[in-house]
Amino acid sequence: MAKYAFRDEQRKEIIYSNEAVKEDRNTAFYCPNADCNAQLYICAIDGSKAAYFRATKPQHPHIPNCLYGTRSIEFDENQFDESRFDYDKAMESLFGLTDTAIASNKSGEHSIGEPQKHPPRTIRQMYSMCKSLPVKSKYGNKEIGEMLLDDRSEYRYPKGCFGNRIIEATVKKRFYDSEKKQIYLTAPVTSKKYSFVLDFSDNDTYKFIRNEIFNNSDKIIIVGGKWKPTDKYNYFISSVNGRKQVAIIKCFGSLT
Numbered sequence: 001m002a003k004y005a006f007r008d009e010q011r012k013e014i015i016y017s018n019e020a021v022k023e024d025r026n027t028a029f030y031c032p033n034a035d036c037n038a039q040l041y042i043c044a045i046d047g048s049k050a051a052y053f054r055a056t057k058p059q060h061p062h063i064p065n066c067l068y069g070t071r072s073i074e075f076d077e078n079q080f081d082e083s084r085f086d087y088d089k090a091m092e093s094l095f096g097l098t099d100t101a102i103a104s105n106k107s108g109e110h111s112i113g114e115p116q117k118h119p120p121r122t123i124r125q126m127y128s129m130c131k132s133l134p135v136k137s138k139y140g141n142k143e144i145g146e147m148l149l150d151d152r153s154e155y156r157y158p159k160g161c162f163g164n165r166i167i168e169a170t171v172k173k174r175f176y177d178s179e180k181k182q183i184y185l186t187a188p189v190t191s192k193k194y195s196f197v198l199d200f201s202d203n204d205t206y207k208f209i210r211n212e213i214f215n216n217s218d219k220i221i222i223v224g225g226k227w228k229p230t231d232k233y234n235y236f237i238s239s240v241n242g243r244k245q246v247a248i249i250k251c252f253g254s255l256t
């Protein structure tokens with residue numbers, strides 16, 4: 001499910017799904033994933049503003065594990081309130097440092113009529129939002145590449161990954177140390193340029209996440225952290241206070 005695609009194979013000219021609906025339905029576009037040679041066509045559900053790109057021709061499908069060929073990064077912007085999105089606040093809420101999520105839930109209880117839209121706030125919602133938009137575009141006045149470190153935004157991180165960032169990672173060979181209560185990941189997925197240390201204080205949280213990752217060690221793991229450099233070159237560390245900071249992305253619901 002892609003909300004944007006490229007007109008050219010060199011992936012220079014971005015086209016958004018809402019622009020493409022005005023064009024010929026038989027025009028083929030290129031997948032946002034530069035490694036994927038799928039040809040995409042615009043699809044729109046009648047009477048809905050939600051248009052998206054799909055690989056509808058069986059001879060030009062997404063490659064296996066292309067996230068844009070699955071429902072795992074589906075993001076329907078109509079269900080969220082972009083105007084109230086504050087990235088740093090949302091991240092701090094993931095760390096358990098603020099109670100914005102609880103506060104906004106409570107205020108929702110008193111509203112009458114339609115349920116209030118809220119900004120993206122879980123790690124999955126923020127990740128899907130970031131993946132559904134090009135890295136140079138903005139959501140809630142914040143550039144996508146500034147929120148998420150992935151293959152596409154790597155060029156923005158020449159010296160490392162610092163501060164509040166979501167990382168799209170995979171496991172390192174030796175991926176945990178139970179004595180230190182740490183988990184080791186690497187990102188971005190293709191270059192594996194940087195190493196990341198997830199530092200747990202709570203043993204139950206550590207064990208739960210370690211087991212989840214152990215059972216999904218071939219999958220993409222996303223982590224919202226407040227990253228700091230370590231003594232080791234290209235290693236960055238963040239504390240993980242709760243399960244909300246980590247999610248595993250499974251390529252389910254293939255659309256091709």
Ligand SMILES: [Zn+2]
Binds near residue numbers: 032033037063068069
């Ligand atoms: Zn693809």
